[in-house]
Amino acid sequence: MADFDTIIIGAGPGGYVAAIRAAQLGQKVACVEGRETLGGTCLNVGCIPSKALLHATHMLHETHENFEKMGLIGAAPKVDWAKMQAYKDDVVSGNTKGIEFLFKKNKVTWLKGWGTIPAPGQVKVGDDIHTARNIVIATGSEASSLPGVEIDEQTVVTSTGALTLAKPPKTMVVIGAGVIGLELGSVYARLGTEVTVVEYLDAITPGMDAEIAKTFQRILTKQGLKFVLGAAVQSVTKGKKGATVTWKLRKDDSEASLDAEIVLVATGRKPYTAGLGLEALGVEMGPRGTIKTDAHWQTNIPGLYAIGDAIAGPMLAHKAEDEGMAVAEVLAGKHGHVNYGVIPGVIYTTPEVANVGLTEEQLKAEGRAYKVGKFPFMGNARAKAVFQAEGFVKLIADATTDRILGAHIIGPAAGDLIHEICVAMEFGASAQDLALTCHAHPTWSEAVREAALACGDGAIHA
Numbered sequence: 001m002a003d004f005d006t007i008i009i010g011a012g013p014g015g016y017v018a019a020i021r022a023a024q025l026g027q028k029v030a031c032v033e034g035r036e037t038l039g040g041t042c043l044n045v046g047c048i049p050s051k052a053l054l055h056a057t058h059m060l061h062e063t064h065e066n067f068e069k070m071g072l073i074g075a076a077p078k079v080d081w082a083k084m085q086a087y088k089d090d091v092v093s094g095n096t097k098g099i100e101f102l103f104k105k106n107k108v109t110w111l112k113g114w115g116t117i118p119a120p121g122q123v124k125v126g127d128d129i130h131t132a133r134n135i136v137i138a139t140g141s142e143a144s145s146l147p148g149v150e151i152d153e154q155t156v157v158t159s160t161g162a163l164t165l166a167k168p169p170k171t172m173v174v175i176g177a178g179v180i181g182l183e184l185g186s187v188y189a190r191l192g193t194e195v196t197v198v199e200y201l202d203a204i205t206p207g208m209d210a211e212i213a214k215t216f217q218r219i220l221t222k223q224g225l226k227f228v229l230g231a232a233v234q235s236v237t238k239g240k241k242g243a244t245v246t247w248k249l250r251k252d253d254s255e256a257s258l259d260a261e262i263v264l265v266a267t268g269r270k271p272y273t274a275g276l277g278l279e280a281l282g283v284e285m286g287p288r289g290t291i292k293t294d295a296h297w298q299t300n301i302p303g304l305y306a307i308g309d310a311i312a313g314p315m316l317a318h319k320a321e322d323e324g325m326a327v328a329e330v331l332a333g334k335h336g337h338v339n340y341g342v343i344p345g346v347i348y349t350t351p352e353v354a355n356v357g358l359t360e361e362q363l364k365a366e367g368r369a370y371k372v373g374k375f376p377f378m379g380n381a382r383a384k385a386v387f388q389a390e391g392f393v394k395l396i397a398d399a400t401t402d403r404i405l406g407a408h409i410i411g412p413a414a415g416d417l418i419h420e421i422c423v424a425m426e427f428g429a430s431a432q433d434l435a436l437t438c439h440a441h442p443t444w445s446e447a448v449r450e451a452a453l454a455c456g457d458g459a460i461h462a
Contacts, residue, residue: 004030006331007123007132009115009276012040014308014320015138016099021328023106030132031108032115032125037096038103040140042317045160048095050183051348052088053163057190058350066387079191081167088163116277120301134303134331137276137291138324141269141309146175149236149265155243156236156263159184169193169261173245175233177204179347181266182220186349189224196226196258198233198247205347209359209394209408216353216410219390228256236263271310286312296336297327305331319343342425346415351391354418357406357425358396369399373431373454375447377411379461382442388412393451395421395431402430402455413444420448431455 006022008015011033019031037044063077103110113125123130143158145151153161162184168191174181177199185195197204204220204227205213217227231247234255246257271289278291284300286292291299291306298305305327308320322343326336347353363370373395377383391411397404407421424434434452439445450459 002121002131002133004028004109004130004132006030006134006136006328007032007111007115007130008136008138009117009123010040010138010140010308011035011038011099011110012138012140012308012320013042013317014140014324015040015136016103016324017321018136018138018307018324018328019108020102020106021325022331023108025328025332025334027328027332029106029108030111030130031103032111032113032123034112034114037093038099038110039092039096041142043095043099044092045163047317049088049092049163050159050180050187052091053084053187054183054348054350056084056087057187061190061350069387079168085164114275116275117281117304118277120281120303134305136297136327136331137273137299137304137306137310138308138320139272139276139310140320141315142272143265144268144270145265146233146236146267149175149233150238151265152238155238155261156265158265162188162262162264165262169242171242171260172196172262172264173198173243173258173260174264174266175236175245176266176268177201177227177229178206178266178268179345181264182225183348184264184266185225186220186223194226195224196228196260198228198231198245198258200230200232200250202230204229205353207359208353209355210361211394212353212355212408212410215391216347219351219410220349231256236265269309269315273310296330297323313340314343314345316343316345339426342422344415344418344422346418348415351388351411352414353410354414355406355408356418356422357404359406359408360396363396363405370396370405371399371455372396373451373456373459375450375454375459375462377444377447379450379459380442380444380447382444383412383447385442386412393417393447395434395448395451395455397431397455402432404429404431404434407448407451409448411444411447417445417448420445 005027007030008019009032023029111125116124159180171194174185174197177197189195203213204217230250234246237244242261243263284292290312307323309315322338326338329336344356376392378389383389394408396406431452439449453459
């Protein structure tokens with residue numbers, strides 16, 4: 001008899017969700033995690049602590065920029081960095097302890113330590129070997145760097161080090177204009193840091209709708225961030241008072257450099273599968289270090305599955321969660337399903353940026369006929385009332401059927417507004433379906449309805 005029905009390696013969003021769902025479906029489940037706390041990168045050194053700092057610094061921005069406009073007069077608050085860090089740590093602790101409680105509630109065994117797979121159906125943790133009918137790899141990802149760039153998490157940092165700096169620096173260079181770089185760059189810009197973002201491509205947020213990206217860059221520039229685009233970083237050299245970043249502009253090969261107290265390397269993430277023993281097992285790998293799986297998340301080794309950042313697809317916590325629930329359903333003999341065409345993406349700056357489905361650029365490349373409905377938040381009463389009228393909602397629908405193909409939002413609460421469109425897309429709704437749905441007034445969500453109206457006879461308030 002096996003010790004467990006299922007053993008999951010990794011207790012991040014994919015792993016802990018898979019463990020809980022599998023237990024709810026009647027399986028005897030264990031989850032292997034070597035950190036002192038559950039929740040993986042997301043809860044410990046990623047999504048959650050960064051959102052705490054984004055919230056705290058946005059509140060600081062509001063006191064300096066908007067309080068007086070609302071008749072709130074008083075001395076502007078000063079930053080107590082140690083207290084802000086303590087607040088962030090409390091947020092992390094509350095969330096990670098919550099996962100531990102859920103494990104106990106659902107009778108999931110936490111095997112504390114780092115796991116390896118010595119043979120199919122076996123997981124070794126420390127000196128102990130545990131057996132299971134099925135094993136799920138949910139080991140997540142780690143920050144990737146550039147060739148020749150040495151990370152010390154003191155001066156040259158990844159997102160992990162950027163969350164725990166001794167103090168806000170006077171200057172910072174962010175290498176990479178993706179989600180992580182822009183969120184953390186935004187945090188420190190609000191704290192008074194002079195932030196310069198160096199990006200290899202000619203636009204920020206690669207893969208995003210081009211119109212949104214252009215608007216986003218303009219807004220961030222107005223907030224104080226500086227951008228150097230089309231720049232290939234050549235080296236990062238540490239000195240006594242920081243580091244020097246040297247790059248070449250791709251358009252003319254000219255070289256330039258900039259000194260900064262802190263350099264944040266935000267050039268993406270890569271699957272973390274080292275030490276699992278996959279090569280010895282003969283596990284088939286995919287491109288860029290991913291584990292290859294079939295439509296049911298099973299590897300070429302029977303009984304061995306993989307989900308989340310360790311496999312192909314967007315490296316998003318909620319994508320991993322969906323796969324965690326789906327693979328648990330599969331292991332219980334049910335039909336697990338993930339709709340990869342309806343996975344939203346969100347950047348938690350102010351304004352927020354969110355997207356789901358296809359972009360105009362993708363549809364043009366496909367040669368597919370489409371129509372666009374746009375509505376500016378300047379026409380939304382609630383947005384104007386809270387000084388967040390920058391940005392717009394952009395809805396894309398099929399030119400013939402009116403079926404919603406995608407949406408792109410930059411504005412207040414974009415990360416929440418996008419889900420109305422996600423639900424609509426899950427049901428195969430048309431833009432007219434959204435347009436005919438009553439929305440409460442005054443809410444930010446009215447901007448979504450107006451964009452849907454703009455796909456038809458026209459928006460009312462624009």
